[in-house]
Amino acid sequence: MRIQQILLAAAGAVGLVILILLIVAFSRSGGDSPRARAGEGFIGAVEEAQAATVMLSVSGGGAEPMPMGSGFVVSTDGLIVTAAHVTGGMPVVNAIFADGSVARAELVGVDAAVDVAVFRTTPGKPMRALSFADSNQVRAGQPVVLIGAPFGLAGTATSGIVSAVNRQIGRASEAANGNRFAGGALSGPVVAYIQTDAALTSGGSGGPLLNSNGQVIGLASSRESRGDPGAGLSFAIPSNVVKAVVDRLKTAPAPAA
Secondary structure, three states: OHHHHHHHHHHHHHHHHHHHHHHHHHHHHHHHHHHHHHHHHHHHHHHHHHHHEEEEEEEOOOOOEEEEEEEEEEEOOOEEEEEHHHHOOOOEEEEEOOOOOEEEEEEEEEEOOOOEEEEEEOOOOOOOOOOEOOHHHOOOOOEEEEEEOHHHOOOEEEEEEEEEEEEEOOOHHHHHOOOOOHHHOOOOOOOEEEEEOOOOOOOOOOOEEEOOOOOEEEEEEEEEOOOOOOOOEEEEEEHHHHHHHHHHHOOOOOOOO
């Protein structure tokens, strides 16, 4: 009888150990699961954002349109935002969507001081729009994706991290002399940029810089590559600055044709 009790106790102890091991293994598996879902969510966010990102172009002398840069939809009724230098004050541009459809976009207004332009298009159907995140919450090290139309390749996504926040501008005299990085600071119209290592190449300016939730934290404005177009640093206008301009201009009447 004594031996049976010992055997039963030993079996119970072994069973308890096995149960503990199973719980630990399950908890570790559960810990990996959110990260996997987060990765899948990032993919979904990019796919959603691609549908709301446009290539801006003008009609050239030939049959093919001339790409200018990128932009993105910020309201389902057709409001598009881009960097002001992309369109150079043109009153009308073409907005080419990810599905290949083209819509005429008319200038609503420009804030040249912060390099933001707002256009309005009327596609005749609700549009996929991106939402703004609070750029004050952006932190160095967080993963980001930049979407645009570099070299006319619409819907291109490049990834990286936020390299720095509140990247201060240099003195105006340095910018005027063409030295935008004198003293290690970026000279430009914005008080503080979001710096990222996500690749920004020709035609990508004006596209959205996204967080892992697919929200806009910045608008791609410029890059510094030191002669290497495929490398370097990119700089985005913080979303709070962009949103303030959009909110101010979105109620403005469309320009007369």
